[in-house]
Amino acid sequence: MKLEDEIKQKKFKNDFHKLAVNLIYTHGWLSNHQADFFKSFDITGTQYNILRILRGQHPNPASINLLKDRMLDKMSDASRLVERLKNKGLVEREICPEDRRRVEVKITDSGIELLKKMDDLEDKFENLFANIKLSEVKMLNELLDKIRG
Amino acid sequence: MKLEDEIKQKKFKNDFHKLAVNLIYTHGWLSNHQADFFKSFDITGTQYNILRILRGQHPNPASINLLKDRMLDKMSDASRLVERLKNKGLVEREICPEDRRRVEVKITDSGIELLKKMDDLEDKFENLFANIKLSEVKMLNELLDKIRG
DNA sequence: CAACATTAGACGTTATAACATAAATAAAAA
């Protein structure tokens, strides 16, 4: 549906302004759908991202700073996130012996299993984007890459 | 820059998967820039959206439910948002005489003034999107509208 | 009218983002 109708707003100042709102709105639409998916696994999107990064490192550990750098939306809150994941038994955390300031975070077997279950269902994205053709998806990816310069 | 390089991740499963991550990442990029803009006016993006809706209604009031419906990302927290805006003197709030369950929220003169100052600078979006041509902006808007079906 | 259902909003809780600051440790400089 056209954005103007969905948010019941008068016209935009120009196409650039509409694009900004469109990005915000489309992101919201996407994350609502994703949240439903994540919720069925009792996990949040942010926590899922952390687990993905940790699986990428496995069997090596990741420091808190590495997690921060790799996060999709950067944030300064990785310590508390890791603690919540530890409470769920999905990661483990120890002080690094070489540099006692650092913390080594590793994904547990239980965490790996959870991701495996979620991988199978990840094809959901294709259903979610059923309204556009593959060629349009590719075009969108190119344009989005280009926006950010 | 290509998304794969920016987030230092291996290839995506397919273009649909990449699109999902690209939307999240581009939204993050955009809201970081917007946050800087809003911060210079001592206001948040969400609060700005509420003020915009209230200015659209002015001089009529808006109920809390109307604000919820019109928000870009729906949420159930409009009461507390309005209270924070009231503390800043940007809105006023009274109980509706006809239906005492409802609350009538209005933007104050001070709120209108703030928006006026911010309008002047809103052209920043054009600078932000300087990397793509107008035709590409229009194409993006069409495709984003189409994604959501 | 009385009993029940619905609606509008407030508020409590948890997870998060963005910010600042503190504390511990390591590295560098004097």
Add this chain to the structure above:
DNA sequence: TTTTTATTTATGTTATAACGTCTAATGTTG
């Protein structure tokens, strides 16, 4: 070596999103 600086993480604060529950007011039905 002692002092200073930088790094890494933890923690406190505020604003928010998403959830649920509660209460007051209004509507509906018998």
